[in-house]
Amino acid sequence: MKIEALDAFYLRMPEVKDIGDGSQDVLVMRVQAGGFVGWGECEASPLTTIAALIAPLSHSACHPIRSSIVGQELPGPDEMEAFHRRVRERSSDLLQTDHALSGIDIALWDLIGKVHGAPVWSFFGAKNHAKTAYASQLFGDTPSATYEDARSVPPEFRAAKFGWGPFGRAELADDREQLAAAREGVGPNRTLLIDTGCVFGHDVSRAAERIALLEEFHVGWWEEPFAAGALAEYSQLSKQTKTKLAGGEGAHTADQARHLIDYGGVGFIQVDAGRIGGITAARQVANYARQKNVQFVNHTFTSNLALSASLQPYADHPSGYAEVPLAASDLAIAIGGMPWVLDPDGGVSAPGNLGLGVTPEPLAISPYLQEVEIRWNGKTLWNSLDNKL
Numbered sequence: 001m002k003i004e005a006l007d008a009f010y011l012r013m014p015e016v017k018d019i020g021d022g023s024q025d026v027l028v029m030r031v032q033a034g035g036f037v038g039w040g041e042c043e044a045s046p047l048t049t050i051a052a053l054i055a056p057l058s059h060s061a062c063h064p065i066r067s068s069i070v071g072q073e074l075p076g077p078d079e080m081e082a083f084h085r086r087v088r089e090r091s092s093d094l095l096q097t098d099h100a101l102s103g104i105d106i107a108l109w110d111l112i113g114k115v116h117g118a119p120v121w122s123f124f125g126a127k128n129h130a131k132t133a134y135a136s137q138l139f140g141d142t143p144s145a146t147y148e149d150a151r152s153v154p155p156e157f158r159a160a161k162f163g164w165g166p167f168g169r170a171e172l173a174d175d176r177e178q179l180a181a182a183r184e185g186v187g188p189n190r191t192l193l194i195d196t197g198c199v200f201g202h203d204v205s206r207a208a209e210r211i212a213l214l215e216e217f218h219v220g221w222w223e224e225p226f227a228a229g230a231l232a233e234y235s236q237l238s239k240q241t242k243t244k245l246a247g248g249e250g251a252h253t254a255d256q257a258r259h260l261i262d263y264g265g266v267g268f269i270q271v272d273a274g275r276i277g278g279i280t281a282a283r284q285v286a287n288y289a290r291q292k293n294v295q296f297v298n299h300t301f302t303s304n305l306a307l308s309a310s311l312q313p314y315a316d317h318p319s320g321y322a323e324v325p326l327a328a329s330d331l332a333i334a335i336g337g338m339p340w341v342l343d344p345d346g347g348v349s350a351p352g353n354l355g356l357g358v359t360p361e362p363l364a365i366s367p368y369l370q371e372v373e374i375r376w377n378g379k380t381l382w383n384s385l386d387n388k389l
């Protein structure tokens with residue numbers, strides 16, 4: 001069965017704000033083979049990624065990514081690693097390759113699941129264990145706003161994460177008030193997780209000033225203290241604090257995530273399947289983390305399509321955490337429907353339906369569809385109107 005089509009749909013909210021919410025626009029990929037359709041979503045800059053799909057050959061390591069997909073034989077589940085490797089090799093000098101491949105790889109797994117009549121996770125050990133869902137949100141501008149947000153975390157969530165915002169940008173005393181507000185709001189019995197959003201850059205001593213605070217408020221993990229590639233700084237901090245470090249959403253390849261485990265000393269590795277190269281690359285990281293006694297955690301902040309993709313790579317891990325976005329944007333709801341209901345004990349697991357179990361409805365997403373045309377020497381390389389929803 002040949003892959004007959006690869007289409008990319010650029011979807012965008014009417015207004016995109018300069019805030020850390022990656023669900024305001026999105027690139028959705030669709031692949032088709034033998035009458036089956038698979039869907040995937042990239043956590044990537046949409047127009048840049050479309051360019052990587054179609055930019056004409058510039059040399060042998062810069063093939064347009066689409067040329068490695070359309071017309072190829074649809075791989076089986078055991079052939080996906082080789083397929084993935086070949087696409088990366090043919091476009092290894094295109095920096096957007098892993099982001100573009102993420103959405104394509106996810107769509108291909110969805111398609112493979114539908115062709116084989118099975119959910120994607122069933123190819124990875126036939127187990128689908130629920131994970132403890134954590135509510136993910138930003139710190140409020142003030143401690144009282146953080147407190148109100150923490151109090152409003154739905155009771156079924158056993159864990160909540162606060163991140164970014166003013167934390168780490170002001171004085172130590174201000175950070176203490178933020179942490180105290182978050183802890184008081186979620187209560188003593190739920191897990192409190194903190195995401196400092198790379199705020200300390202490469203400054204280990206400023207980060208280390210917060211060690212006692214995070215320990216005092218029993219923080220379950222300390223996410224992204226430093227810039228994504230600051231392995232030495234991660235390593236130094238990890239040796240000074242009892243709070244386990246977490247990171248990995250900035251990893252664009254499985255190798256980068258493995259290095260954060262081996263050289264950064266993280267206790268939790270969080271990769272985004274929509275950015276790291278899809279389910280294939282995320283599964284490589286999940287397997288490696290398990291060998292190294294590091295907990296794999298999904299990173300996802302957009303739709304249920306992305307959430308389902310993010311849960312597949314470690315569905316067979318017997319326990320752990322899962323990020324579940326608390327306030328989906330209208331666009332995220334249009335792509336993947338309303339937020340999922342958690343298990344009574346606060347768990348979330350990958351859907352049991354075929355493929356990824358989340359299929360975008362053309363009618364729901366078409367209002368967000370952007371019209372794009374890319375021309376070169378008078379020739380149209382890409383016209384979104386050619387991609388019929």
Ligand SMILES: [Mg+2]
Nearest residue numbers: 195223224249
């Ligand atoms: Mg984060």
